[in-house]
Amino acid sequence: MEKEICVNQQKCKSQSKVIDFPDEDLKLKGTTSYNCNTSKDSFTTKSNLATQKRANSREKYYHCDICGKLFSRKDDVAIHKRIHTGEKPYHCEICGKSFSVNSTLTKHKHIHTGEKPYNCEICGKSFSVNSTLTKHKHIHTGEKPYHCDICGYSCSEKGSLTQHVQIHTGVKSHHCDICNKSFAQRGNLTKHKVVHTGEKPYRCNICGKSFSSNLSVHKRVHTGEKPYHCDVCDKSFAQSNDLTKHKRIHTGERPYQCDICGKSFSGCSQLNIHKRVHTGWKPYRCDICGKSFSQGSYLILHKRVHTGEKPYCCTICGKSFSYESSFTSHQRIHTGQKPYNCDICDKSFSRNDYLTNHKRIHTGEKPYHCDICGKSFSLYCHLRIHKRVHTGEKPYHCDICGKSFPQTCGLTTHKRIHTGEKPYQCDICNKSFTVNSTLTKHKRIHTGIKPYHCDICGKSFSENGTLTKHNRVHTGEKPYHCGICGKAYLEKYSLVKHKCNPTKG
Numbered sequence: 383m384e385k386e387i388c389v390n391q392q393k394c395k396s397q398s399k400v401i402d403f404p405d406e407d408l409k410l411k412g413t414t415s416y417n418c419n420t421s422k423d424s425f426t427t428k429s430n431l432a433t434q435k436r437a438n439s440r441e442k443y444y445h446c447d448i449c450g451k452l453f454s455r456k457d458d459v460a461i462h463k464r465i466h467t468g469e470k471p472y473h474c475e476i477c478g479k480s481f482s483v484n485s486t487l488t489k490h491k492h493i494h495t496g497e498k499p500y501n502c503e504i505c506g507k508s509f510s511v512n513s514t515l516t517k518h519k520h521i522h523t524g525e526k527p528y529h530c531d532i533c534g535y536s537c538s539e540k541g542s543l544t545q546h547v548q549i550h551t552g553v554k555s556h557h558c559d560i561c562n563k564s565f566a567q568r569g570n571l572t573k574h575k576v577v578h579t580g581e582k583p584y585r586c587n588i589c590g591k592s593f594s595s596n597l598s599v600h601k602r603v604h605t606g607e608k609p610y611h612c613d614v615c616d617k618s619f620a621q622s623n624d625l626t627k628h629k630r631i632h633t634g635e636r637p638y639q640c641d642i643c644g645k646s647f648s649g650c651s652q653l654n655i656h657k658r659v660h661t662g663w664k665p666y667r668c669d670i671c672g673k674s675f676s677q678g679s680y681l682i683l684h685k686r687v688h689t690g691e692k693p694y695c696c697t698i699c700g701k702s703f704s705y706e707s708s709f710t711s712h713q714r715i716h717t718g719q720k721p722y723n724c725d726i727c728d729k730s731f732s733r734n735d736y737l738t739n740h741k742r743i744h745t746g747e748k749p750y751h752c753d754i755c756g757k758s759f760s761l762y763c764h765l766r767i768h769k770r771v772h773t774g775e776k777p778y779h780c781d782i783c784g785k786s787f788p789q790t791c792g793l794t795t796h797k798r799i800h801t802g803e804k805p806y807q808c809d810i811c812n813k814s815f816t817v818n819s820t821l822t823k824h825k826r827i828h829t830g831i832k833p834y835h836c837d838i839c840g841k842s843f844s845e846n847g848t849l850t851k852h853n854r855v856h857t858g859e860k861p862y863h864c865g866i867c868g869k870a871y872l873e874k875y876s877l878v879k880h881k882c883n884p885t886k887g
Contacts, residue, residue, distance in 0.1 A: 477583050493584065493597075507609075521609070541567075549637050549650075 417424050444453045448466045453459045461483055464470070470480035472487040476494045481487040492498065492510035500515040501508050504522045509515040520526070520538035528543035529536050532550050537543050545567055548554070554564035556571040560578045565571040576582070576594035584597035588604045599621055602608065608618035610625040614632045619625045627649050630636070636646035638653040642660045647653045655677055658664065664674035666681040670688045675681045683705055686692070692702035694709035698716050703709040711733045714720065720730035722737040726744045731737045739761055742748070748758035750765040754772045759765045767789055770776065776786035778793040782800045787793045795817050798804065804814035806821040810828045815821045823845055826832070832842035834849040838856045843849045851873055854860070860870035862877040871877045 479583065546637075 444456050444459045445451065446453070446459055446462055446466075448463065451462060453462065464482040470482050472481045472484050473479070474481075474487060474490055474494075476491070479490065481490060489511050498508035498510045500510070500512045502515060502518055502522075504519070507518065509518065517539050526536035526538050528538070528540050530543060530546055530550075532547070535543075535546055537546065548566040554566045556565045556568050557563070558565075558571060558574055558578075560575070563574060565574060573595050582592035582594050584593045584595065585591070586593070586597060586600055586604075588601065591600065593600055602620040608620050610619040610622050612618070612625060612628055612632075614629070617628060619628065630648040636648050638647045638650050639645070640647075640653060640656055640660075642657070645656065647656060658676040664676050666675040666678050667673070668675075668681060668684055668688075670685070673684065675684060686704040692704050694703040694706055696702070696709065696712060696716075698713075701712065703712060714732040720732050722731040722734050723729070724731075724737060724740055724744075726741070729740065731740060742760040748760045750759045750762050751757070752759075752765060752768055752772075754769070757768065759768065770788040776788050778787045778790050779785070780787075780793060780796055780800075782797070785796060787796060798816040804816050806815045806818045807813070808815075808821060808824055808828075810825070813824065815824065826844040832844045834843045834846050835841070836843075836849060836852055836856075838853075841852065843852065854872045860872055862871045862874050863869070864877060864880055864882050866882045869880065869882070871880065
């Protein structure tokens with residue numbers, strides 16, 4: 383059989399009969415070496431040499447009778463068939479996990495024993511698997527032997543290239559048999575299945591926390607190790623995928639594109655979250671109130687509403703906050719910092735969302751519409767509050783007198799009637815007010831500012847409500863009607879003063 387192979391290929395001579403003794407030790411032990419002229423490799427058995435010849439000639443003699451895949455060794459077919467049968471004959475006696483290949487079980491046992499027999503001769507770092515050491519060495523050499531023939535992207539690992547190519551192809555060949563969710567990588571499917579099983583077999587021996595995977599990554603929280611370094615800005619990361627994402631800040635690369643609206647993202651997870659804008663999918667549900675969220679981080683923040691947790695505390699005034707963004711914004715009250723500037727009127731704001739809302743004054747944009755009466759609003763919170771006009775909802779209650787309010791600010795202002803608190807003081811005449819808006823209006827007495835102008839006659843007013851009333855002079859509108867006689871008035875107080883006597887003619 384071997385002679386036929388060598389004749390057909392005309393690259394190997396009948397090496398099964400050539401016996402070399404490379405050194406005296408082999409001669410003394412009586413060990414023979416079988417050498418292949420094509421690959422220049424040496425083998426201690428004829429069968430290993432025959433296998434190498436098949437690999438060199440690219441001839442494969444054994445095939446899977448299920449999928450037709452070809453193999454150069456018979457035992458490789460047996461191992462391969464376990465993919466189809468699901469057979470996993472090798473079991474870990476520590477955690478009970480099963481494997482289809484004995485070598486994989488051996489690698490797995492290193493997790494329990496902590497054994498790391500493969501050492502990097504450059505930095506001394508140890509690894510439990512030889513292939514991981516090979517990948518690690520690329521960090522030192524900078525070698526990126528795998529190239530994408532579509533966009534030219536290079537990477538140090540074959541698996542990373544396979545993963546990258548799926549960005550272009552969109553193929554997700556690994557499917558969850560429980561929820562039918564699809565994944566581009568088998569490893570991600572394996573991680574996903576833990577969502578259904580709840581299995582967390584890997585336990586940290588420092589803090590006791592358990593994980594479904596990536597225990598080694600978690601341990602870097604304790605050690606502070608950040609082995610992945612950006613060659614542009616020298617920033618370091620604990621995980622290689624975080625470094626990959628970070629580098630896109632420098633390159634501007636956004637390889638993940640939404641097939642619905644065309645928007646591009648630097649990370650796959652960002653694209654998946656974005657797509658929920660289109661689908662409306664909110665997979666994260668609060669087990670207390672049932673409210674759903676599109677992101678897990680939103681659910682974590684929401685739960686603080688129920689728990690009352692406020693982990694962010696101001697060291698200046700002692701006020702606590704549930705959200706880091708609220709805490710950051712609050713600190714600007716003390717510092718006076720207003721980093722967000724309007725490019726139209728140069729007004730500054732302490733928060734970016736305040737600037738976004740402010741700009742709608744200039745543009746007139748009112749993107750939030752009431753589906754009951756059609757009224758539009760520039761802010762979503764105003765729409766939400768407005769809807770309570772239709773529903774009659776008043777969720778905020780005074781614990782002193784029991785009065786209810788549709789807005790929390792209304793309750794806060796109301797409570798000052800009971801406490802007598804007037805926190806807003808005029809810096810000109812020292813007069814105090816319970817509401818900031820009243821102070822703002824009051825100051826116009828001193829400044830003479832009248833920012834509200836009638837676009838018909840040009841008359842100016844210090845308050846918007848006064849302008850609204852004035853406009854009715856031009857329009858003739860009388861929105862306040864007597865329910866008995868039907869008489870109409872421009873202003874509400876005129877209706878209140880009206881004394882209807884239906885007996886008079």
